[in-house]
Amino acid sequence: MERSVRLSPLEKEQQLSYFETEVMNVLNWLATFSPDEEGGITRLLYTEGWLKTQQALQLKMDSCGLVTEFDNVGNLFGRLLGEDENAPSIITGSHIDTVIQGGKYDGAYGIAAGLLALEYLQRRYGKPKRTLEIVSLCEEEGSRFPMAYWGSGSIVGKRNFEQIVHLQDSQEVFFADAMQRCGFGEGIGRESRRDDIAAFIEVHIEQGAVLEQDGFSIGVVETIAGQRRMKFEVIGESNHAGTTPMPMRRDALEGVSMMILKLRQEALRIGAPLVATVGRLQVLPNVPNVVPGKVIFTVDARHADGQALDRFCQWVMKEFATLAAERQLEIEGTEWFREEPVPMNERLKQHMDDVCGQMGISSKRMISGAGHDAQMFEHICPTAMLFVPSRRGISHSPEEYTRPRELAVGVLVLTELLYRLGYEGEEL
Amino acid sequence: MERSVRLSPLEKEQQLSYFETEVMNVLNWLATFSPDEEGGITRLLYTEGWLKTQQALQLKMDSCGLVTEFDNVGNLFGRLLGEDENAPSIITGSHIDTVIQGGKYDGAYGIAAGLLALEYLQRRYGKPKRTLEIVSLCEEEGSRFPMAYWGSGSIVGKRNFEQIVHLQDSQEVFFADAMQRCGFGEGIGRESRRDDIAAFIEVHIEQGAVLEQDGFSIGVVETIAGQRRMKFEVIGESNHAGTTPMPMRRDALEGVSMMILKLRQEALRIGAPLVATVGRLQVLPNVPNVVPGKVIFTVDARHADGQALDRFCQWVMKEFATLAAERQLEIEGTEWFREEPVPMNERLKQHMDDVCGQMGISSKRMISGAGHDAQMFEHICPTAMLFVPSRRGISHSPEEYTRPRELAVGVLVLTELLYRLGYEGEEL
Numbered sequence: 106m107e108r109s110v111r112l113s114p115l116e117k118e119q120q121l122s123y124f125e126t127e128v129m130n131v132l133n134w135l136a137t138f139s140p141d142e143e144g145g146i147t148r149l150l151y152t153e154g155w156l157k158t159q160q161a162l163q164l165k166m167d168s169c170g171l172v173t174e175f176d177n178v179g180n181l182f183g184r185l186l187g188e189d190e191n192a193p194s195i196i197t198g199s200h201i202d203t204v205i206q207g208g209k210y211d212g213a214y215g216i217a218a219g220l221l222a223l224e225y226l227q228r229r230y231g232k233p234k235r236t237l238e239i240v241s242l243c244e245e246e247g248s249r250f251p252m253a254y255w256g257s258g259s260i261v262g263k264r265n266f267e268q269i270v271h272l273q274d275s276q277e278v279f280f281a282d283a284m285q286r287c288g289f290g291e292g293i294g295r296e297s298r299r300d301d302i303a304a305f306i307e308v309h310i311e312q313g314a315v316l317e318q319d320g321f322s323i324g325v326v327e328t329i330a331g332q333r334r335m336k337f338e339v340i341g342e343s344n345h346a347g348t349t350p351m352p353m354r355r356d357a358l359e360g361v362s363m364m365i366l367k368l369r370q371e372a373l374r375i376g377a378p379l380v381a382t383v384g385r386l387q388v389l390p391n392v393p394n395v396v397p398g399k400v401i402f403t404v405d406a407r408h409a410d411g412q413a414l415d416r417f418c419q420w421v422m423k424e425f426a427t428l429a430a431e432r433q434l435e436i437e438g439t440e441w442f443r444e445e446p447v448p449m450n451e452r453l454k455q456h457m458d459d460v461c462g463q464m465g466i467s468s469k470r471m472i473s474g475a476g477h478d479a480q481m482f483e484h485i486c487p488t489a490m491l492f493v494p495s496r497r498g499i500s501h502s503p504e505e506y507t508r509p510r511e512l513a514v515g516v517l518v519l520t521e522l523l524y525r526l527g528y529e530g531e532e533l
Numbered sequence: 534m535e536r537s538v539r540l541s542p543l544e545k546e547q548q549l550s551y552f553e554t555e556v557m558n559v560l561n562w563l564a565t566f567s568p569d570e571e572g573g574i575t576r577l578l579y580t581e582g583w584l585k586t587q588q589a590l591q592l593k594m595d596s597c598g599l600v601t602e603f604d605n606v607g608n609l610f611g612r613l614l615g616e617d618e619n620a621p622s623i624i625t626g627s628h629i630d631t632v633i634q635g636g637k638y639d640g641a642y643g644i645a646a647g648l649l650a651l652e653y654l655q656r657r658y659g660k661p662k663r664t665l666e667i668v669s670l671c672e673e674e675g676s677r678f679p680m681a682y683w684g685s686g687s688i689v690g691k692r693n694f695e696q697i698v699h700l701q702d703s704q705e706v707f708f709a710d711a712m713q714r715c716g717f718g719e720g721i722g723r724e725s726r727r728d729d730i731a732a733f734i735e736v737h738i739e740q741g742a743v744l745e746q747d748g749f750s751i752g753v754v755e756t757i758a759g760q761r762r763m764k765f766e767v768i769g770e771s772n773h774a775g776t777t778p779m780p781m782r783r784d785a786l787e788g789v790s791m792m793i794l795k796l797r798q799e800a801l802r803i804g805a806p807l808v809a810t811v812g813r814l815q816v817l818p819n820v821p822n823v824v825p826g827k828v829i830f831t832v833d834a835r836h837a838d839g840q841a842l843d844r845f846c847q848w849v850m851k852e853f854a855t856l857a858a859e860r861q862l863e864i865e866g867t868e869w870f871r872e873e874p875v876p877m878n879e880r881l882k883q884h885m886d887d888v889c890g891q892m893g894i895s896s897k898r899m900i901s902g903a904g905h906d907a908q909m910f911e912h913i914c915p916t917a918m919l920f921v922p923s924r925r926g927i928s929h930s931p932e933e934y935t936r937p938r939e940l941a942v943g944v945l946v947l948t949e950l951l952y953r954l955g956y957e958g959e960e961l
Contacts, residue, residue: 313776330775334821346810346833347758347902348741349926351801358811359797362790369787373779382774383786384821386814393762393812393831395929403821405774474775498772498781501823 117464117517124221124513124520131217132512135162135201136209145206145503146213149249149274151179151283158201162216162241169224171239176297178259179243179289185223187235187527193303193486195526195533197222197519198240200256200478204248208505210310214493214512216241218308222520226527233527235303245478249274249283257481259297266291304453304526304533305482307490308519310507312475314498322514323468324492325457329480330378330407330472331446333418337364337425340435343390343398358388358397360434364425368404371420378472379417381406409472411445447480452533453489460521466514487533491518545892545945552649552941552948559645560940563590563629564637573634573931574641577677577702579607579711586629590644590669597652599667604725606687607671607717613651615663615955621731621914622664623954623961625650625947628673628684628906635674636933638738642921642940644669646736650948654955661955663731673906677702677711685909687725694719732881732954732961733910735918736947738935740903742926750942751896752920753885757908758806758835758900759874761846765792765853768863771818771826786816786825788862792853796832799848806900807845809834837900839873875908880961881917888949894942903928915961919946 112120138161139154141147148155159181166173166183173183181201184194199215219239226233242260247253250272258264272280284290311317316324341355365383372381386402404421408414422438429436454470461468473490482488493515496506525531540548566589567582569575576583587609594601594611601611609629612622627643647667654661670688675681678700686692700708712718739745744752769783793811800809814830832849836842850866857864882898889896901918910916921943924934953959 311776312773313778314781315776315778318781332775344926345740345903345928346812347760347808347835347904348739348743348928349808349902350741350743350805351797351808353742353746353926356797356810358814359793362793365787365790366794369779369784377778380775380777380779382784382822382824384774384816384823384825385819386786386816386825387819388812388814391813391815394810394833395812396810397812397814405822407775474777475773476775497770498777500773500776502771 121513121517124516125509127221128217128512128516129509131220132209132213135213141206143206143503146203146209147205148203150202150244151287155202156287159241170227171223175294177289177294178255178297179287180256180260180297181241183239185227185233185237187233189235192235193301194236194238195304196238196240196302197306198242199307199309200242200245202244202246204246204501206503207501208503210505210507211500212245214310215308218516218519221516222523225520226524230528234530235527237523237527242478250280254478254481257478260299261481261485262298263481302486304486305479305488306522307477307479308515309477309490309492310500311492311495312500313495315471316492316494321467321469323461323466323518324471325454325468326449326473326490326492327470328409328446328448328472329477330409330474331411331414332444333406333414333440334442335404335438335440337402337436337438339400339429341398344396346394346396349396354396355433356396357400357434360429360432361400361402363428367424368421379408380474407474409446447483449489450487453487456522456525457489457491460518466518491515549941549945552944553937555649556645556940556944557937559648560637560641563641569634571634571931574631574637575633576631578630578672579715583630584715587669598655599651603722605717605722606683606725607715608684608688608725609669611667613655613661613665615661617663620663621729622666623732624666624668624730625734626668626670627735627737628670630672630674632674632676632929634931635929636931638933638935639928640673642738643736646944646947649944650951653948654952658956662958663955665951665955670906678708682906682909685906688727689909689913690726691909730914732914733907733916734950735905735907736943737905737918737920738928739920739923740928743899744920744922745924749895749897750939751889751894751946752899753882753896754877754901754918754920755898756837756877756900757875757905758837758902759839759842760872761834761842761868762870763832763866763868765830765864765866767828767857769826772824774822774824777824782824783861784824785828785862788857788860789828789830791856795852796849807836808902835902837874875911877917878915881915884950884953885917885919888946894946919943
């Protein structure tokens, strides 16, 4: 409890008020680089706007006294060197790329928070015991090329240049060409793979409405949920809508409607943190006066427990097959994407709980239903994530919004955590 | 009963066997004019293939001794002049156009049947008491321009040149230009509007599977069903599929799935001849990992009783609104197409029942769920329709099929009916 003495209520308020102003300055400044015509941010990997953003961030880090460096895929690091320069670094940060027509918080907030925390810590406490780093990861969203987590994945060794050889964007530009035009690529600059990381801490907007609805300031991520994505094709018989009596129909859309309802019913019955979604659905021939002969749709299912998730997916396959058979529909289902749950580091979670508890900041442990760079880092080092609220849970949209004060609380918690780990030598 | 004496079992068999060969000859011959690359027939209004088909049909009618004439929209008539040339005509026929990638029976069969009937009657019985006509109507499907029943509608005064002034096809060709290139249009040739028609009789494939399943040779159409088409837009909230707990969702697709099931349930409960179909459905944003925020879909409802149809549509509007409200979804529904049921002429139906009964041909009264040229003619004259079976109810497809013997039975019934009306002076 002695640490809470360090910051008086007045000091805490002053610091929050400072972060509140500064985090908005950084976010608004970053947003000026890749605005799109619809009022959102579209900052795709290796585009001109992306490069300018990373270059501007490098200058900003330089001016904060950080030692900056790009690696060969375009991840940008800013180091606040510690007394022991050989000790592994504690890294914070997030990704600089966005989805098409995204908002200004997703990714960028984690970079802004890290930058402000390091700048503040250096100004107030000088050199840390061990090196602290901020990283602006080049890519996470997979919005330009069919490849996600390119930045963090390259650092942890889950991504490499072989994997992108054949990848093209929608304009048929090759991944490697786009990368080289920005000055990155194999053999150009420092290897991205690292084995000198002591911990990774990512700050991010929640992208859900749980914190907002439950009235918490901080979400301490327990686990990043595992995902399964399935694709189903249901075949009935396409018939004339006027001449086919109801009992004679084999209407693919009717069968799929029942599947959608049963899926939701079962997901509700099992309860959180399971979620299941039919997000994409296509009807064929999709004509008002023709009974649908075929429906193709996806199921996205997520859970913090991989086995529970598999059990649910097995239930889905079996239940859908039964529902199809009852209606004389054919069905084919395949799982085409699979990601296991990634629990965050328990000691770091405990540190975050403590920081929040001691500073009088309301927090809750929660599951991240979305994927994040943190899940890549957890493969090589203790990793933690903290969330701040997202208004109405909206993300990947120009309407994405978090109140400045909420953003400031996240920066404050991150700053305190980095102080404990980097200056006080708190055990990782 | 004396009439059944006219045709001995042997004669009936000979006549059927003759029609069986001839009707296939005519259908196969017509199919040679507008074959498409997918093995179907694509004969759109005022195309080169369409014009060649009508011109070839004119020659064929000429060679059968009929007096041929086009009207100014391209309907082709072949007259077998009667003793009383001033008496209104009895007309039979159907439309020569097809949908895109259609089959060779829809429309064409009614023309082939009429042609064979007139040719046979003339050859065997000579001049009728009153004029009999075969018509090859220029258009019914609405497949090229957003306009259906152009042929029959022009004859009965429900369609006119004013209505097509602004119409273009998908290649932006104006209706009037396409028409003139084929040698038709306002002021070119005989006015299409007629008021000298005593009766119209259309022979057509069923386009449903009722006759096949119930084992009848002929369907005597009781009524052409009325139609209502509605469009609904259901709005929920588009959210991240990973971060939005199930109970917090306002999933537009879940709501619409329930609507689709309730619609079918209620249509089944009310029973035939009501049919209701959700044929077109669009999900937004239609991305696997996003909870659907909006769904747009159509409802096509048909019934032989206009009031019952309206009651059903009112139920749909109310029930959908309730289902949406229960889920905090917004909904907007509009009726954008409305066609009243058209009962066929009772006396003609009775004549067809009698013909079938006396010739030992199994027939049943039935509702036509599809629209037909007959519904236009019924506005100006006693009208009747007879159906022959469609294999598996398939139509508007290259797989459309009716057995030659089944086609022949339809021609036989039509021939006998025209004999009674045109030669024996049976009352209309």
